[in-house]
Structure formats: C-alpha cells, structure tokens
Amino acid sequence: MSKVLVIGAGGVGSVAVHKMAMNPGIFSDIHLASRTRSKCDAIAESVRQRTGVAVATYAIDAEDVPALTALIRQIGPKLVVNLALPYQDLTIMDACLAAGVDYMDTANYEPKDVARFEYRWQWEYQDRFREAGLMALLGSGFDPGVTSVFAMWLKKHKLKTIRTLDILDCNGGDHGQAFATNFNPEINIREVTAPARHWLNGAWVETPAMTIRENFDFEGVGPKNMYLMYHEELESLARFIPEMERARFWMTFGDAYINHLTVLQNVGMTRIDPVIYNGQEIIPLQFLKAVLPEPASLGPTTHGKTNIGDIATGEALDGSGEKTFYVYNICDHEDAFHETGNQAVSYTTGVPAMIGAAMMLTGAWRGEGVFNMEQFDPDPFMAMLNAQGLPWQVKELAGPLEF
C-alpha cells in the first residue's frame, strides 16, 4: 500500500496512471502533476470512469526545483515517477533528493540545446542517492526498459554469455495521418535524426542517421524496413553485459515517414537551435511539434500491432554450444486503446513504467543509489509483464541475424 506521485500527463503518464489504478494493492494513493493541470484532470476523469479510483491532480513546472520540492513534501509520496520529458530528469532528481523520496523515469536526461543521449549526467547522482539512502531507477519503459530486462532474462535462463545482441523495434500501426509521431514529436525527431551508433568490440561505431536499412519479417506485422539507430539502452547494456561483442538497435519506419522527415530536415524544420521569427526566438523543431498531431490524439484511429524484442546469440547455459534466442512482445493498438484510451506506443511504455514503480514499491527491486534495469532480477518484472497486458514469448532461432 503506497502513495505515488506521477509527473507528466502525456500518453505515457496516462497509461501508467490507469494501470496503477488497476493495481490498488500496490498503488493505494495516486497523485498526478504536470505543466497543464487540465490534462491531469482529463486523465483522472478517465481513470475514475474506468476503475472508480480517484486520482489527485496538480499543476507544476518540474523545472522549478523549489516548487516541485514543496509539492513532493506536501503530498509525501514513497516514490516519484517521472513521465514528463527527458529535459526534466535532473530537476526532478534534485527535488527528490531535497524531499528525501525515491525516483524513477523512462528516458535518460537530454540537454535541450544538443541531442546527446547519455546516462553520464544521471549516473553522476550515484553518490548523492546512495548517501541519502534513496533509490533512483532509470529507463523503465519498453525501450529502454523491457529490452534490457529481456536481455538479462536471456542471460539468466538461456545464455551463459551474450556475444551479439540486436534490439528490434517495430511499430506496424497505421494512424491514418500523412505524418505524425507516436510519442512526443520533439523527442522522437531528435532521436531519429541523431547519428546512428552501435557497439562493436568495446567501442562505438558511428554512421549517418537512417543510412543502414534491413528488412525483417515481424510476427503479427509482416515484413518491414528497419533502420540502424542509436538508442540509450545500448550504453547500459554495454556496461552491464561487458562480454558483448556487438549490440545494435533497429527501428522500423515506413517510406512515407522517411520522405516527410527528409523534407522537414532539408528545409530546416528539425533544427534545435533558435532562429528569429517576427522578432522572436523560436526553435523550429518546437514549432513543428505545435503543428503536428498530438500523439495522444492518434489513439482512436490507430490500428495494427507493435512487435519489440531482443535477438541474442551466445554460449548456451546448458553447454550445448552457441545458441540464438528471440524474446519479444506483440501489442495491439486497438486493444491498448480499449483498455486505457491510449495507443500501443504509449501503452508499451506506460505499462513497464507502472511495473518498474511496482518493483520499487513492493521491494522486489531495492538498492541505494542510481540503478539501471540490468542490475536487478528480471524474473518478477517478466512475470508482471505477462500479467499486466504485455505478454512475451521466447523462441530459439536457427542462428544469428544474417546481416
């Protein structure tokens, strides 16, 4: 029985709060704060109608550390779950330290003025959290999040060592829009337009964004083009699975998405440096976000499935030589919408956020300091995925990916 404060009332926050309300034995008292209180109220109303559970709401600027610290002290939660944007990670960690409360998020900190995806800034909080006897859990979404838990589950149950790891993220959903992103457009486009990087023999190999493409036949979706990208869990996986020779991350994009993105890039609309417009400074990518559909609005029209998983090759635990396993989840956009009013990209992030919070609140995952998902026993998390709407499957493949 625990009190939790969720910060951020977007698609991911909405799913997480709905799923917390569906698990009242763990989340007995739910509070939701975000920049725009009306969005918190809309989520609270949906939760009340679907579950009968009351959620308290607040307006807060999570970059204002004194105000946030005061709000945390006033509410007195056992855990703060940060589902706002990566820009707010450090200020929310600061407020948690000041108020003496545990912290969790789903995406690593990014400075606003440069698209750099690194755990360094948050890992630097290690001593402060440990000395305060507090726990911070980083990256408890799907990717990062479940993808790291999948790798650790394979390492616990199937493979003694992981030699190569490929994370495959496929969104086979169709929202009927010419161009839209499935989560925060600014964060999504920053990620997609950043150079690709993969881990090879102890070093990062950088290639230009969206230049390495392969085709893969995804169960439940069909064949899709996927592109090599950098994704933040590669950094923590390389750290916690040190024997890994190669780790790569792939994400599918349709031709229409790529064409739109190419044009937007060519005309400068994805720039994150300020430009003067009508005597005022604007960031082109933030302006673009304002004219694109809100990801949360895509729910009612999106159909199709997502399929996200890990393919790992290494020495089998049972001594039978080198083996390859594929562990993955398939999630249906319409089912996700029916359950929480949000499409599957928010669902596949919000459910693991709720599970990560449950791991911390129940004490299944416990420690003092700053932790990544790879550092805990994957079994209780994997069990909750099955029970909470993201069932996974594992199968043995004939061999590693041929590319």
Ligand code: NDP
């Ligand atoms: P949205 O843009 O839909 O929601 C973000 C919310 O945060 C909005 O309600 C926004 O308020 C609020 N917010 C922004 N700035 C502040 C601030 N300064 N103070 C308080 N609240 C603020 O994003 P999503 O729900 O799609 O994504 C949420 C998070 O989840 C992001 O960090 C994203 O990177 C992460 N994510 C992680 C994934 C994973 O698998 N690990 C996958 C997808 C997303 P307002 O409504 O006023 O703008």
